[in-house]
Amino acid sequence: MKFITIDKKNWAKGIEKSRETYRLFGPVKDKNGSFIRDLENDMLPDMSCNDSVLSAKSVLFPQTEKILFTTLDESQKDHHIMKRVPGDSAKRAVLGIRPYDAKAIQLVKLNFDTDDYRDPYWCDAYEATTFVGVGINKPGPFDFSTAAGTGPFSETGLDVLMADLDNAYLAKVLTDKGGAFMTSCGFDTAADEKESQALFDILRKEAEKNISSRIDTDKLKDKTVLELHEAPFWDDIAFSCINCGTCTFVCPTCWCFDIQDEAKQKSASRFRNWDTCMSPLFTKHATGHNPRDSKTQRVRQRFMHKLKYFLDKYDQGIMCVGCGRCVKSCPVNIDIREVCKIMNSYEKKE
Amino acid sequence: MDTCIQKIREIAFQLLDKKEVERVIGFSNGTIPMATSPITIASKQDTEKLVFNSTCGLNLANYIRQQKGKIAVIAKGCDSRNIVTHIIENQVKRDQIYIIGVPCKGMINKSKIKALFEDEILKFTEDGETLTVESSLKKEKLNKKDYLRDNCRLCQHRNPVIYDVLAGEPVEEQVLDTPYPDVEKIAALDADARWLHFQELTKNCIRCYACRNACPLCYCPTCFVDESGPQWVGKGQDKTDVNTFHFLRAFHCAGRCTDCGACAEACPMDINVRDFTRKLNKDAFDMFGWEAGLDQTKRPPLDAYSPDDPNDFIK
Amino acid sequence: MGNLLEHMGIERDRIHFSWISSAEATKFVDVVKEISNKVRALGPNTKLVKDYN
Numbered sequence: 001m002k003f004i005t006i007d008k009k010n011w012a013k014g015i016e017k018s019r020e021t022y023r024l025f026g027p028v029k030d031k032n033g034s035f036i037r038d039l040e041n042d043m044l045p046d047m048s049c050n051d052s053v054l055s056a057k058s059v060l061f062p063q064t065e066k067i068l069f070t071t072l073d074e075s076q077k078d079h080h081i082m083k084r085v086p087g088d089s090a091k092r093a094v095l096g097i098r099p100y101d102a103k104a105i106q107l108v109k110l111n112f113d114t115d116d117y118r119d120p121y122w123c124d125a126y127e128a129t130t131f132v133g134v135g136i137n138k139p140g141p142f143d144f145s146t147a148a149g150t151g152p153f154s155e156t157g158l159d160v161l162m163a164d165l166d167n168a169y170l171a172k173v174l175t176d177k178g179g180a181f182m183t184s185c186g187f188d189t190a191a192d193e194k195e196s197q198a199l200f201d202i203l204r205k206e207a208e209k210n211i212s213s214r215i216d217t218d219k220l221k222d223k224t225v226l227e228l229h230e231a232p233f234w235d236d237i238a239f240s241c242i243n244c245g246t247c248t249f250v251c252p253t254c255w256c257f258d259i260q261d262e263a264k265q266k267s268a269s270r271f272r273n274w275d276t277c278m279s280p281l282f283t284k285h286a287t288g289h290n291p292r293d294s295k296t297q298r299v300r301q302r303f304m305h306k307l308k309y310f311l312d313k314y315d316q317g318i319m320c321v322g323c324g325r326c327v328k329s330c331p332v333n334i335d336i337r338e339v340c341k342i343m344n345s346y347e348k349k350e
Numbered sequence: 351m352d353t354c355i356q357k358i359r360e361i362a363f364q365l366l367d368k369k370e371v372e373r374v375i376g377f378s379n380g381t382i383p384m385a386t387s388p389i390t391i392a393s394k395q396d397t398e399k400l401v402f403n404s405t406c407g408l409n410l411a412n413y414i415r416q417q418k419g420k421i422a423v424i425a426k427g428c429d430s431r432n433i434v435t436h437i438i439e440n441q442v443k444r445d446q447i448y449i450i451g452v453p454c455k456g457m458i459n460k461s462k463i464k465a466l467f468e469d470e471i472l473k474f475t476e477d478g479e480t481l482t483v484e485s486s487l488k489k490e491k492l493n494k495k496d497y498l499r500d501n502c503r504l505c506q507h508r509n510p511v512i513y514d515v516l517a518g519e520p521v522e523e524q525v526l527d528t529p530y531p532d533v534e535k536i537a538a539l540d541a542d543a544r545w546l547h548f549q550e551l552t553k554n555c556i557r558c559y560a561c562r563n564a565c566p567l568c569y570c571p572t573c574f575v576d577e578s579g580p581q582w583v584g585k586g587q588d589k590t591d592v593n594t595f596h597f598l599r600a601f602h603c604a605g606r607c608t609d610c611g612a613c614a615e616a617c618p619m620d621i622n623v624r625d626f627t628r629k630l631n632k633d634a635f636d637m638f639g640w641e642a643g644l645d646q647t648k649r650p651p652l653d654a655y656s657p658d659d660p661n662d663f664i665k
Numbered sequence: 666m667g668n669l670l671e672h673m674g675i676e677r678d679r680i681h682f683s684w685i686s687s688a689e690a691t692k693f694v695d696v697v698k699e700i701s702n703k704v705r706a707l708g709p710n711t712k713l714v715k716d717y718n
Binding site for chain 1 (some may be wrong): 576
């Protein structure tokens with residue numbers, strides 16, 4: 001069954017039913033906007049709310065995650081030997097994830113799941129998770145996803161893509177995982193394949209037409225790293241930056257983390273926390289030397305990573321999905337769209 | 351305030367033209383509605399980029415440290431008080447800074463305006479006391495004084511306290527019978543309710559440190575939260591660590607904070623971190639009759655000993 | 666600092682400041698006794714206590 005119609009009257013009941021198999025995550029309204037949270041007890045995802053303040057990356061990559069633990073009690077045989085926190089392989093589903101956030105997870109996967117190294121925490125969570133996305137009928141003014149290789153109805157990284165049709169959801173099942181989730185909800189009203197696809201196409205076109213914001217990235221590839229790195233515009237771009245971590249924390253594709261150990265009495269734990277390249281501490285060596293000591297260097301790093309290094313290394317576009325969260329949240333209004341324009345159009349003067 | 355921008359541009363132009371300063375620090379238009387961005391300009395042609403309106407809520411005193419040569423800076427009442435604090439704390443020298451003072455009628459509370467709309471704001475304009483805000487669903491005409499930031503509503507120093515030139519006529523200062531109603535409201539709660547208030551306040555904090563970094567007082571080369579030998583506070587999302595950051599940061603601002611509101615302005619999670627600092631401001635006023643940044647010749651109360659200092663807390 | 670902690674909901678009697686010379690052994694004992702009594706009366710503190718698990 002490729003397309004399923006879900007009457008909104010049956011939505012809550014179906015979601016409740018899926019809890020027998022899945023732990024659910026989804027948007028929840030809070031004081032200053034919505035957040036993707038663990039939907040405890042009988043909480044329902046708020047499918048109507050605007051885009052979440054933070055992205056959905058936290059479902060697989062929490063801001064603080066305990067990864068290892070040990071005992072410091074030397075009478076124990078295994079003292080000081082770090083053991084993995086028991087993994088949680090229970091199935092989970094993220095409801096109402098935005099298509100660009102799902103695409104972002106695929107970009108983050110390039111870092112956490114490679115041929116040489118597999119991050120067990122992220123990968124295990126990824127494998128246990130079903131991504132149930134919802135298309136964005138009316139993209140906001142900050143959405144430039146179509147110019148960043150995704151879009152309001154992009155299917156990349158999703159297991160199910162739903163379209164909101166006022167009284168019903170039309171769900172397009174994209175993977176077996178997605179099919180299994182629909183079954184667990186008891187959603188089984190098949191919709192005509194041809195008609196449904198046609199409807200999706202219309203909705204996608206309508207939504208994409210609404211996107212007025214865009215970036216051009218076509219010339220980034222042909223420029224050399226040094227050319228951009230040594231360009232004269234970085235001081236001006238960085239001047240207003242206060243080096244907070246807002247842009248990196250709200251970003252769905254920022255994957256950097258820091259490791260911290262904490263101990264109390266005889267027990268010790270190792271955590272990982274989101275880190276931010278905006279902080280001087282990010283690159284500070286134990287010697288006291290800091291290769292990225294100035295604000296300009298750090299701001300340049302962020303944009304070069306997103307728009308140049310990533311592009312060169314993976315050849316999968318830029319490390320940005322055009323969600324616009326950093327544009328909205330930056331306290332000093334540093335706008336990645338403007339920076340991209342400056343970088344893309346930069347011509348080195350001989 | 352609309353008219354003062356012409357004056358600001360003229361002054362900036364003259365200063366750069368006559369090479370009296372090397373650069374001018376001010377605000378430029380943002381790329382999205384209700385946003386302005388700090389900017390530094392070195393050429394007189396660029397003075398056209400300068401703007402000043404009621405979205406300039408950040409504090410430019412935060413941008414004048416470690417600058418080379420003489421610079422000019424645009425300063426609202428609160429910015430000017432932070433420049434005074436910088437001078438007292440030897441962060442800048444008075445003769446290195448040319449202050450273009452701007453009498454201020456208050457900055458707007460952007461989140462309060464955003465909350466009126468279900469969708470994103472597409473257009474924002476202001477004309478005197480009227481704000482016009484538009485989204486794709488509706489258009490609202492608002493009275494600016496109803497949408498001022500809390501710190502601006504309670505501000506008693508709208509005119510710059512120190513300046514080389516004023517870019518507008520001084521405005522009338524507000525005199526308030528109860529300058530700290532917010533602090534009193536929290537103080538009236540019982541201990542557990544106060545604790546809950548602060549728990550709820552910091553609940554969504556992501557520790558991006560935008561509050562700290564937007565604050566002109568927070569210029570320590572290494573902040574206590576970034577220190578690793580010894581490590582004073584955990585770095586994760588544990589709520590005790592989060593609260594420790596907030597209240598210790600606030601404490602480091604005791605007797606120095608001008609309630610400019612840059613911390614709350616910068617917070618991406620709309621946390622009113624001023625709930626911490628305001629209590630200390632009130633105490634500084636009640637115990638020492640002190641308001642920060644008003645006098646270049648006086649050291650802040652926690653920085654100086656006086657035999658009259660209240661000491662009944664010590665036994 | 667005491668005032669701010671109290672404002673945040675930490676009981677005032679948990680925070681004590683004293684100035685005791687190294688020669689004032691009796692004062693030290695008295696102050697510590699007073700502190701212990703006051704804190705004991707409040708019971709275990711649950712605020713600003715980190716849960717390590």
